[in-house]
Amino acid sequence: MVHSRNTALSAPTPAFAETPKYKLLRMQESAKQAEVPQKLRQAFLNSQKEAKRKKEEHAKKQEEEKKRLEGEKKWEEEKKRLEDEKKWEEEKKRLKAEAKKREEEKKRSDEAKKEAHKGKSKAVVEPEEMEEDKKEEQQVKTEVQEEEEEEEAEASTSHKPATYPQKKSVKMPMMIDDSGKNISGDLVQGPLYPSCMACFRTRKDCQWKRSAKSCKTCVRMKASCTLVFDFEETQKLPAECDIELESLPKRTKLESNLTTAMLGTIETQITTLLKLATLQAKIAAQESKANVEMFEEVKDSLEALHGKINDA
Incomplete structure (x- = not known):
């Protein structure tokens, strides 16, 4: 007996x-x-x-x-900056006090030298020489006026910048010894003395005034007369680095303090x-461990x- 497929599957056997x-x-x-999924x-x-939640x-x-570390860092930087500023202010005050002290000592020394020079001049100068000095001073004033007029005329017509000699060094006139030159008269002119800086700039012959230890132009201008000397091995001036050796320990100490800070x-x-x-490494390790446990x-x-x- 042939049954359809649906009938055979739908009808269970009695057993x-x-x-x-x-x-x-x-x-x-x-x-x-059904509840398991x-x-x-x-x-x-x-x-x-x-x-x-753990990640958050x-x-x-x-x-x-x-934020805490940044706050600590800012506070440390601010504290260090304030300490450095305080140290720098103290160092500046100390340097100013030392400079002021040196200026006062130099001023007292200059005044003492001037007093000694005045006393010596008064003891040596005779009345006749004083009259000659007055005449010479009057003559200098007249010449200075003429030179001023010439300088004004040259300044209005010439604007060429001054050129400076090569291998020149500077020396103050007080260091010059003219006792062995056998010079007569107060004013000296010619090759016996080099030009000072002021006369060199104006390209004029320097007239050296022995009594004032300065040239005539610098006396008129009331300026410090600085001469121009040719460089010679037998007459070397102290180098700039030698002059700065006095301030080197202070500057070295200050630079050392700044470097330490x-x-x-x-x-x-x-x-x-x-x-x-x-901290970031620890947090990353904890996050990785949490992810592994979750999986x-x-x-x-x-x-x-x-x-x-499978059991079902």
Whole structure:
């Protein structure tokens, strides 16, 4: 007898008839199996929420720690800056006091020299020489007026910049010894004396006045007469570096203090950066561990689900 396919499948044999108890058990098992994916999905969502919460907490802690470290760094920098400013102000005050003291000593020394020179001049100068000096002074005034007129005329017609000689050094007129030159008269003119800087700029012959220890032009201008000398091996002037040797220890000490302060600031910044890097490494390790634990939980849940499905 031939039956259709649907009829053969839909009609169970009497030997395997389903009892009510078996049907109830089957329905309960089906309901449990239907709830498993939902529970697994809910567990997965809960684990994701927990991981997200932990991540947010770690990010918040990291941000707070970063702000704290930045605040400490700013406070250290401000403190170091204030200390450096205080040290610099104290150093400037000390240097000013020393400079003022040196100026006062120099002023007293110059006054003493002037007094000694005046006393010596009064004792040596005779009445006849004083009359000659007055005549010479009157003559100098007349010549100065003429020179001023000539200088004004030259300045209005010439604007060529002054050229300076090569290999020249500077020496003050007080250091010149003219006792062995056998010169008569107060004014000296010619090759016995080199030109001073003022006369060299105006390209005029320098007239040296022995009584004033200065040239006539500088006396008129009330300026310090600085002469121009040719460089000679037998008459070397102290080099600029030798002149600055007096201030070298003070400058070296100040530079050493500034270098020490700078190195301290750099060390503080490097320490802060190392702390921040260590903290970031710890936070990254904790986040990685949390992610691994989450995936292990998901893996265990999936394995349990597969086991239940296989058992069913």
